[in-house]
Amino acid sequence: MPREKVKKKIIWEYHKVKGNVKVETLKERYDNDVSDFYELDDEGTLHPIDYIHFDKNNHNIIYIEKLKQEENGEQLVEILTFDFDNLVFQETLDFLNGVAFSSGQHAGGMLVIPEELDVHYYSGITYSKDGYDASNITLQSEYKPYEDAILKFDILSQDDSTRLYYLEKETGINIGDIDMYDTDVIQEFALGHTEMISEFNTNYFTNVTMQVSPQKFSDLVAISGLTHGKGLWDNNADMLLQNGKTISELITSRENFKRLLVQYGIEETLSNQIVEFIRKGKLHNEKNRVTNLIEWKKYEQVLMEHHVEEWFIESIKKVRYLFPLAHAAAYVINAYRLAWFKKYYPLAFVKVMINQSLSDKDVNKSIFLKDREQIDKLISKYENPKTFYTLPKKIRKSSAQMYFMRWLFDNHIELLRIDEDKSDAKRAIIEREKIRLPYMLKRFSITESE
Template sequence: MGEKLEIISNAYLSLYFSGEYQPRAHNYTKVLFGEDYVYRAGTIGTVAEKTAYGYVKGYANDHNLTIRNAEIDRLVAGCTGVKRTTGQHPGGIIVVPDYMDIFDFSPIQYPADSIGAEWRTTHFDFHSIHDNLLKLDILGHDDPTVIRMLQDLSGIDPKTIPTDDPEVMKIFSGPESLGVTEEQINCKTGTLGIPEFGTKFVRQMLEETKPTTFSELVQISGLSHGTDVWLGNANELIYNGTCTLSEVIGCRDDIMVYLIYQGLDPSLAFKIMESVRKGKGVPEEWEEDMKNNNVPGWYIDSCKKIKYMFPKAHAAAYVLMAVRIAYFKVHFALLFYAAYFTVRADDFDVEAMAKGSASIRARIDEIAQKGLDAAPKEKSLLTVLEMTLEMCERGYSFQKVDLYRSHATDFIIDGDSLIPPFNAVPGLGTNAALSIVEARKNGEFLSKEDLQQRSKVSKTIIEYLDSQGCLGDLPDQNQLSLF
């Protein structure tokens, strides 16, 4: 870089694994570094303001005290933020150098004082020691789970999937390569269900920019994950014709590379990038250097607006995964939908899904009309219904839950249709779904009564399955009527 830079940065690495594999990844760090050199990052739970208020009011009531509001506020302020409990970071692993000891940095403890716990945690929360030790954020993520399921279903190694498939690239600007129109799926792009590109916010960005290359998708990923990078900034520059999508600032790396290209000293280019990505803008003396090297005014103004920027490597990793999954959506549609509904979706309306497009549209309209009054569960269902509508419009269908063929948790491909799993039934959890699958291993069910007794599911679930025609002609009870 031309000179030694003062880089003050916390040492941590974020690594994404399938949620199903995450515990194994955590344990593998013990193999890599040794059990005495890896610890879960500790967390400290503190008393919240409302909880503190409850403590103060409870104390006053228990002791028959009348306390003035000002004194209540003082006591609440004193209790707020006090340590209440300890826990552990969901993915954070602290790594100690092999020539040092954990006690050089922090005491250790067992979560919830359980000596038999698999992991020991740092007594201090990570923020107290993050300048001294490396942290690995080994996080659970749905994308690796989806891509692994698609690999198992298709036999295709995702690493062999091209990143420039013309039909795949088309879905980022329209749904035509899916064989449907915008009106059929109520969406102007074909990216429903594609990670990082399926939200309304990013779909709107796609509509405005019409990307056609992998690099432009990386640019959009950077723009969508930054703060004050797109809205009121890059989108206005593109709309006004000041510059193109490829020319706006999308990722933090773009700033340094562009400034070096313009002739700025590499060390100064790096410092400007760091200042901008942290939301600190551009100091006047650096702004003069930029102007002296013919950096356009719009570029400098854009830098000043930015509050946070995404790294290009992170954006590229997201886009690579998105393009691989999009490849299956275009060329192996039913495999894509089976994986999506199995891994990503939690709420279903199996009745509407089995009836087809018209019923799904009616359900979508019903939820949409509620607007802000729609319950969180309905909003989650709306996303799934949009996907089910698209699937049906592409010529595929859903069957009913099948007592003898449905999986506990996975959607199964049957011809040009999908068989929903048991846990897609409202109110039927994973454990109950597994119990039905386990019970049917012992032979066919003699009656609804037999099904309920062997699977231990509730009568309400039995009645729902029966109302949907999932139980066929099963009699109510085991006894045979003689008359």
């Protein structure tokens, strides 16, 4: 037996003897949900794993759980409890070697160093992977102190391009041919039908979108700016809309803010200075607070000289960060295209979304096997702060899939159960205007009949 496995087995048995291991049925502990005990690799193969998690009320306590199958078919969870206050520290380190809680790195932040300078002029470096892989160098220090000296690009990964690629293949529709001003599609956003629509499918985004009630594409871009900025929506734009202002009058992005300042007659260079001051949140930054307040008084005087309305100045004061317009537009273009497919090709949309979810290791796959009553029960618990943390972490991370399933039931789109003769091994397929679930979900079934 490999040395690492021997070590883990010895530690497990040691604590078992000490009485730190207890056993519960899978039904009692997780309502027969096994998804936290399996990992899906890049090839789509499931592997059994130990489930490691902290106690939600006490991060000194960690649980390591094993799934066991009894001869009579009953599934049990063997729970090993570690209390950091009573454990030998080195033993804990050995046992948890290789388990990361958080890297603290921004994977998409790319820094541009002036050609004539070395990166060490600014900061020490480290390698984000084992070994000396020159393609994965990160700063040892925080970026914030260098933001005025180093250009940073946020190169973020996106699932939408993959989803749209498969939707193109499924429907034969080129995304470049989609009408971007279809009022029926925009109305779907206004009604809150945003399940599985990136950037709009959280409760917060959906509520903001419904309150704004977008009528055109630019309204959606404004919503994206409002929700990605800081200090823009809560106790600011939400109240202004209630008081009769329109979305076009409000600060929603850097470029939109500059346009509004120029409309008031403020010279363009000075408008740029005000935008930069506000979008960096300097008015709320405790560092150099006196200097920042003096600078703000200068800009506030300019605003008053140009007869900028008091409500607009008060709105400016609340802003902590402004999102760039181009970034907001890029998000909305993809979101709109997904919503277009969802409205006009719902079966293709469902198929692609299920298959993308199945390839995501953080998604609880058993969601797709639940009926309407079970889904409603999960959503009720998810939306209730008192019961939110009673749900397994993987269920909480699968909220998008929960709401998506409710949308399927509301729109009478049927998911056909797993069939050995008809199901594909790994992918959902369209069958007789319905969606046939893949055979891989059999591993997440509660019983053979399901």
